[in-house]
Amino acid sequence: MTDHIRAAVVGSTGYGGVELIRLLLTHPKxxxxxxxxxxxxxxxxxxxxxxxxxxxxxxxxxxxxPAIIREKADVVFAATPSGVSGKLVPQLLEHEGLRVIDLSGDFRLKDRAAYETWYKHEAPPQASLEQAVYGLTEIYADQVRGAAFVSNPGCYPTATTLGLIPAVEAGAIDRGSIIVDAKSGVSGAGRGLNIGWHYAEMNENFKAYKVNKHQHIPEVEMVLGERAGEPVTVTFTTHLVPMTRGILCTMYASVADDRFLSEDAWIEMYRSYYKDKKFVRIRDKGQWPATKEVWGSNYCDIGFSVDPRTRRVTIISVIDNLVKGASGQAIQNLNVMMGWEEDLGLRLAPVYP
Amino acid sequence: MTDHIRAAVVGSTGYGGVELIRLLLTHPKxxxxxxxxxxxxxxxxxxxxxxxxxxxxxxxxxxxxPAIIREKADVVFAATPSGVSGKLVPQLLEHEGLRVIDLSGDFRLKDRAAYETWYKHEAPPQASLEQAVYGLTEIYADQVRGAAFVSNPGCYPTATTLGLIPAVEAGAIDRGSIIVDAKSGVSGAGRGLNIGWHYAEMNENFKAYKVNKHQHIPEVEMVLGERAGEPVTVTFTTHLVPMTRGILCTMYASVADDRFLSEDAWIEMYRSYYKDKKFVRIRDKGQWPATKEVWGSNYCDIGFSVDPRTRRVTIISVIDNLVKGASGQAIQNLNVMMGWEEDLGLRLAPVYP
Amino acid sequence: MTDHIRAAVVGSTGYGGVELIRLLLTHPKxxxxxxxxxxxxxxxxxxxxxxxxxxxxxxxxxxxxPAIIREKADVVFAATPSGVSGKLVPQLLEHEGLRVIDLSGDFRLKDRAAYETWYKHEAPPQASLEQAVYGLTEIYADQVRGAAFVSNPGCYPTATTLGLIPAVEAGAIDRGSIIVDAKSGVSGAGRGLNIGWHYAEMNENFKAYKVNKHQHIPEVEMVLGERAGEPVTVTFTTHLVPMTRGILCTMYASVADDRFLSEDAWIEMYRSYYKDKKFVRIRDKGQWPATKEVWGSNYCDIGFSVDPRTRRVTIISVIDNLVKGASGQAIQNLNVMMGWEEDLGLRLAPVYP
Amino acid sequence: MTDHIRAAVVGSTGYGGVELIRLLLTHPKxxxxxxxxxxxxxxxxxxxxxxxxxxxxxxxxxxxxPAIIREKADVVFAATPSGVSGKLVPQLLEHEGLRVIDLSGDFRLKDRAAYETWYKHEAPPQASLEQAVYGLTEIYADQVRGAAFVSNPGCYPTATTLGLIPAVEAGAIDRGSIIVDAKSGVSGAGRGLNIGWHYAEMNENFKAYKVNKHQHIPEVEMVLGERAGEPVTVTFTTHLVPMTRGILCTMYASVADDRFLSEDAWIEMYRSYYKDKKFVRIRDKGQWPATKEVWGSNYCDIGFSVDPRTRRVTIISVIDNLVKGASGQAIQNLNVMMGWEEDLGLRLAPVYP
Structure with a gap:
């Protein structure tokens, strides 16, 4: 087990990069x-x-x-835009011993055609795609452990899949009935200029965007399908909230099994599933998490409501999109890659208020 | 046709009351x-x-x-809390010639038992309930015309039912599949003090509340059921957005008819349905309305997305909760009651930005 | 007196232009x-x-x-950027009978050298400058009445000079002691893209900008100097508030005359000075106006505090920067130019909350 | 030097208390x-x-x-309201070996009469007042070192005095000319319910409050007077900004000495004064700090503008009111009391965006 490593952050001027810097500054190793x-x-x-x-x-x-990066660092975080990472990471991987954690979407989809359909540009080479371990840490820690190259999940997929996987695996819901209504703070859109993210346009405003077209949809379906052992298709809507950080996903599905018609059953199922996971907190009955309750931290909080009238479950999950949805989870992956405690440098209470 | 009337506003110190005052100040009659x-x-x-x-x-x-109100006014707007209106309005109605528009929820549900289940206090007397005309103006103008007593719809039901009625009436969707994911600005909660609406708690925060329990659910189901000619049950989630005004409802349903698998078909159906309605604006293909685009105005804007992969339609509607969702629609009802042009005093462009 | 006129708005895609459109839509003439x-x-x-x-x-x-504008309209509002108006307005003025109200800063300063120092580009021709009447309506209504060309004041100068003129004219303050601490919502910066006005950068943020360098400083000094009959120099700081609309100016000066060491004396002086002015509201003792209390309206509210310990007065004035600070005052000027009632189309209560 | 201590937080349900908990959770000792x-x-x-x-x-x-507190803890943070601390702290101090850091205003003013004038209730006993060391750490570290009882400064006084002390000590400004225009996020008002801090009232709003009457005024004057060696009186205005955290003070004074008519001279003076202070950052020429640039951290950033036209300096300082203005500085004081490194547990980069 290495005791201390040197890190490089590519894309340091974006929000993902600058958040990595904030978090790494207090990482003890x-x-x-x-x-x-x-x-x-x-x-x-x-x-x-x-x-x-x-x-x-x-x-x-x-x-x-890449050569200089290798000289200066043992691990590199690529907080680069989609399209840029796809070209840069293969070059980085040529440098032996350099660990890579990529925060773009370029290495998440294993299917190059799907990538090109949703991302609208050329997919990275097949070889690099195969090297990439998908770093939804709570689920794939075994693969992440010891990996040289981790592809960090997207913000929406993190909140969505952590909220749905136990149910999908347990067969508690009808897999064809999943609808995800996702809401995100504006920082998820990055630091690029756009009239839609201009303060006077976004303040006192709530809006949907990329309805049924967000590039995170195939990533969600890939993960859920992999856990279910069969294809899963979801309806997925993304919205912008007039706030800087935070994602809340409200997820709907038809309950497939009478045992899951009570909230107690859901809470028990999820607490059991995530029992050793420090960053997933299952809320008590009648409590639904708010985005501010995880703000600045690596937590994902989940709550439930079951409506016996409609036999549907409503699952609500929240994360800080820049922490658990990006830089925090990247560090969590680094910890697991290195064999360190999973929450090293991440024992942070949410900032409140 | 009366040319000019005198109005009283009960509950002038609440947000609904003060918004009525703002709007009535520029009403020409x-x-x-x-x-x-x-x-x-x-x-x-x-x-x-x-x-x-x-x-x-x-x-x-x-x-x-009530006696003094009758002396001073020809119409009274009751912008009083639920429970208070239920007692006050019957007294007002005893005064001949006094028209009443009630903005509370007390006279919306015709079923007293349902009222008591959802509102948790005693329902108003049956006789007053029967007198009340439900004032979703675009749909029930014929009943409102000449009525003495109108019960103004709730904010969520206005946005929801205007967004769903054409589809429900046309049989375009599976009526058992409706899910409404509703988001509201904080003013909807009124001026009462509550730690949850405190600035430092609500700013940079997004949260769900009253999941599957909001008292507007039976109102939505009553209206949709009445239009469908059969019971309709919905899954309905309410959220608070860190903004003052605005409601956006994202509504999901399974398309029941192949003719409605394109957005063009939806736009055409709704434009035809609302063709003479000045306050409903159907957005062009690929455009979804944002709350700020109706801010301060009486408009309800509606947009669509159809996902052929899941055969679901996503309908998005927005209103200003204090205008079309309360005080503006109350004035629209007054106009129709009096036989005036429906948009008198309401020809207001949204305030932007 | 003309009964009805046709208006053109140049710069309709900026915030000033779109606010003019909102307000003109309800103007009866x-x-x-x-x-x-x-x-x-x-x-x-x-x-x-x-x-x-x-x-x-x-x-x-x-x-x-310009020729087509003249054909289509009787009055033109130039809501164009500084530099653009300076070139366009002289061409418009060649068309006889066309009234022009300019909302840029190009025709406010009569001193071309001062303009070029503060605005950093060439001043408009001297002849047009001389034609321009400075439209701080409460003060210069006599000149505005019947004018063909009005230069509309800046947002900061409107709030500042309305707050200081009575004191300056009365000799109530030491004219060399004036300090203006001004705060504005982000819409004042316009719709142009800039990282500083990006939502994620401006939300939860408060900052100063252009300290001692804002181009509105010479305008304030010109007006105050003209009313005082001698040069007045001010210290002037501008700040951005995380909100869309609103300006609040906190103004400090040393009391020059013992009669003005009480708040009552200030209130009386200002109420007397503005007694026929519908848009200036002097607040009661112990009440200071907040920006939301004039939001969306053409009001300027003013309050006072006198500190006998330091012998300084603190004057607080608020306006909506897009209404009284731009488009509303432009319409107020049109009303006066046309000999109409000053508040035609502007009898709007503030939007609250 | 003790290696590890146990801490109790009184007032854990207020914002100061909960922020102490967040920060102490990552403190290594x-x-x-x-x-x-x-x-x-x-x-x-x-x-x-x-x-x-x-x-x-x-x-x-x-x-x-108090007895149980002493049993459980070595240091107690009293994050209790003013009035409560005044009674509690003397009881705590009776327990030998218990260190106390008080975050209320009760022990800041040494003059009981002044306390009663500004705070409107009875001052704490003289004996406790004399025990209290005023913990503006950058200035009074020598007294804090080894102290048993520290009175933590107020949020406004921290930002104000750090911004003015070097100038006051150097005689760079006219001490009678100081005007402080202070702006704070809403969390400074605490978690108590008040219609003025209600989201719908505070959002899109900027307002002054307690003009010339804020209880922090005598604290500022006490500190500045102590450093100047003669009484200092200031004009001080407090405003509420629609944001949760952050204070920005814009401070004005007449330059008393020609050597200080350039910004370079100010930057040099302050960098020299604060050269070993890790939490004070003097900004480069032409840069003024924004509140977001210290958000969540213990920094106080300071920038300058000098206007040769008016011979006034404008000094701008920012802090996070809950960190450097309260809980962070309390921990900084603990570190100094214990002889630890001053920034232990506080090496936090601001959270951005």
Whole structure:
């Protein structure tokens, strides 16, 4: 077991990158040795992020050079946009001993055709796709352990699949009946400029977007299908909430088994399923989690309601999209890859209020 | 046709009341002659609402006295809490010639037992319930015309039923498959103090509440059932959005008829259904309405997505909960009751941004 | 007195333009006959502003052609950016009988050198500058009456000068001691994209900008100096508040005269000064106005605190930056130009909450 | 030097208390052994704060019993309201070896009469006042070191005095000219219910409150006067910003010395003054700090503007009111009291965005 490693963050000027930096700064076994940006190399990181002044051992942004990254770091987090990671990661993987955790969507779908349909550009090479371990840590820790390359899940898929997997595996719901109504804070859209994310347009506003077209849909179906042992198709709607962080998924399904017509049964099933998982908290009966209750932390909280009138269950899950939905889970994966305690550097209470 | 009437607003210190005042102030055929509050009688309205300074012809709050109300006014808006209206309105109706528009939920459900189940207190007398015309104006204008007593719909039911009625009537969807995922701004909860609506708790927060238990559920089912000619049961979840005004309902149902597997078919069906309705706007293909696009106005905007993979339609409707969802629709009902143009005093563009 | 006029709005796709449209739609003596945009001519206005669907008699954006504008309209509102108005307005003024109200900053400063120092581009021609009447309506109504060309004040100068003029004229404060601490909602920055106004950056954030450098400073000093009869220099700081609309100015000055060491004296002085002004409301003792109390309306509310310990007065004024600070005041100016009642189309209560 | 201590938090159900818990949970030398609430003793802390589920070693709230506190803890944080601390702390201090850090305002003012004037209730006993060391850590570390009882500064005074002390000590400004325009997020008002902090009232709103009357004014004047060696009187206005956390103070003063007419001189003076202070960051020329840039962290960032036209300096300082303005500084004081590194448990980057 290695005691201390050096980390590089590619895409340090995006929200995923800067959140990785915040979290890694308090990780007891990691030192950030390189912050990397293709577009701002040579500039101080604090030019775009004055909040990091004096907080960081390295200050100047490096360019993207796999050989230099390998020299400076033992693990690299690729917090790069979809399309960019697909090209960069194969080059990084050529450098022996360099561990890679990719936060883009490029290596999640194993099916290149599906990738190209949903992401609208060319998929990464098949060889790299096969190397990638899908890092939904609670479910795939065995594969992550010792892996050299982990593909970190998307924010919506994390909240959705953690909320549905126990039910899907148990056959508690009709797999054809799943509807996911997902809501996210604006930071999920990244730091790029867009009139839709302009303050005066988004404040006092709630809206749907990419209805039935979000690129996270096939990822959700892939994971649920894999756990179910048969194809699962979902209806999936994404909405933007006037807040910065947080995802709440309200998930509906028809109860397939009379044993699951009470909330107690759901709570028991999920508490049992996640009993050793530190970051999944099953809420008490009659309590549904709010996004602020996980804000800034790596938790995923889940609550239930069962309506005997309609025989449907309503499952509500929340995460912080930038932590459990991105950078926190990436660190959780690093911990498992390294054989460390899963929650090292992540024992953070949510920030409240 | 009367040319000008005098209006009293009971419950002037709540959000529904103060919004009625804002809207009535620009109505060309109405003068506010009494603002009424049981708890603050004798005080100036501006004590709690300094924004109304100099804006209003009457300044001092009157107490609740039906005889005096009748003397001062031709129509009374009861923007009183549920439970209070149930007692007050029967007394008001004893005064001949006084028209009443009630904004509470007390006279919406015709079934007293259902009322008591969902509202948890005693239902109003049967006689008053029978007098009440349910004022979902686009649908029930014929009954509203000339009525003396209108029960104004709830905010969630307005957005929901306007979004579902054409489909339910046309048999375009499987009536047992309806799921409504509703989101509301915080003003819907009223001006009462509650830690859950405290700024520091609600800001940067999104949460579900009253899951499967909201008192608007039976109202939605009553209206949809009445239009369908058979009972309709829905799954209905309510959420609070960190914003002041606005409701967005995302509604899911299985398409029952192959003709409705395209968005064009939905747009055509709804445009035809609402063709003379000034306040319902059906959005173009690929456009889903956002709450800010109806903010401060009496519009209800509706958009569609059809997913051929799952054969489900997603219908999205938005309103301003305090206007079309309460005070604006109350004035729309007044206009129809009086035989005036339906949009008198309501030709307001949404406030944007 | 003309009974009805036709209006064109240039810059219809900016926030000032779209707010003009909202307000003009309910003006009883104005019809919008042309909405104009240089960059989006030929497109429907609703492409960028779906909230205006069905609300407007004209739908397609016209290009900027002064001759056609003259044909279609009797008055033109130029809600164009600074620099653009300076070139366009002189061309518009060549068309006889066309009244022009300019909302940019281009014609406010009479001193071309000052303009070029603060605005960093060339000033408009001297002749047009001389034609422009500065439209701070409460103060300069006599000049506005019958004018052909009005330059509408800036948002910060409106809130600031209405809050200071009575004191400056009365000699109640030391004119060298004025400090203005101004705070504005984000809509004041317009619809242009900028990372600083991105939702995730601005939400839960409060910041200063352009400290001592805002281009509205010389405008404030010009007006105060003109009323004082001697040069006035101010310290002026601008801040961005995480909200869409609203300006609050906290203004400090040393009391120059013992008669003004009580709040009563200030209230009396201001109520007397503004006694016939419908849009200025002087608040009662111990009450300071909040931005929400004028939201969506043309009011400017003012309150006071006098500290006998420091012999300083604190004056607080609020406006809606898009109404009294821009489009509302432009319509107020139109009313005065036309000899109509000053508040025609502007008898709007603030939207609350 | 003690290696590890046990901490009790009184007032665990307020925002200051819950923030202490969040921060102490990652402190390497502290274990929380008791969470205390007078009103909710016996209940689980998570009843009011479900976000803390599973995060905390102790779960049930203890009542307020000094003897038991002494048994369970080595240090007690009193995050109790003003008035309550004044009575509780003297009892705690009777227990030998128990260190006390008080976050209320009760022990800040040494002058009992001043306390009673501003706080409107009886001051604590003189003896306890004399024991209290005022814990503005950057300035009074020498007194804090080894102290048994520290009175933690108020949020506004922390931001204000850190921003003014170097100038006051250097004689760079006219001490009679100081004006502080302070803005705070709503969490500063605490968790108590009040219509003014209700979401629908505070959202899209900016307002002043307690103008010239805030109880933090004498605290600011006490500290500045002590550093100046002569009385200092300030004009001080407090405002509420529609955000949860953050304070920004804009401070104005006349420059008293020509050497300080450039921003470079100010930056140099402050960098030199705070050169060993890890939590004070002086910003580069032309950069003013925003509240989000210190959000969730213990930093105080300071920037400057000098206007040669008016010979005034504008100093802008920001803190997170719940961290450096309350709980973070309390822990900083604990570290200094214990002889530990000042930033132990506080090496936190701001949360961004």
């Amino acid at each position: 990691v030192t950030i040795t390189s912050v990397i940006s293709s577009s701002n190399a040579g500039e101080p990181l604090t030019a775009g992020y004055p909040h990091l002044q004096q907080a960081l051992p390295v200050e100047t942004l490096d360019g993207v050079d | 109405v003068t506010i002659t009494s603002v009424i509050s049981s708890s603050n009688a004798g005080e100036p309205l501006t004590a709690g609402y300094p924004h109304l300074q100099q804006a209003l012809p009457v300044e001092t709050l009157d107490g609740v006295d | 104005v019809t919008i006959t042309s909405v104009i945009s240089s960059s989006n001519a030929g497109e429907p206005l609703t492409a960028g502003y779906p909230h205006l669907q069905q609300a407007l008699p004209v739908e397609t954006l016209d290009g900027v052609d | 502290v274990t929380i052994t008791s969470v205390i609430s007078s009103s909710n003793a016996g209940e689980p802390l998570t009843a009011g704060y479900p976000h803390l589920q599973q995060a905390l070693p102790v779960e049930t709230l203890d009542g307020v019993d």
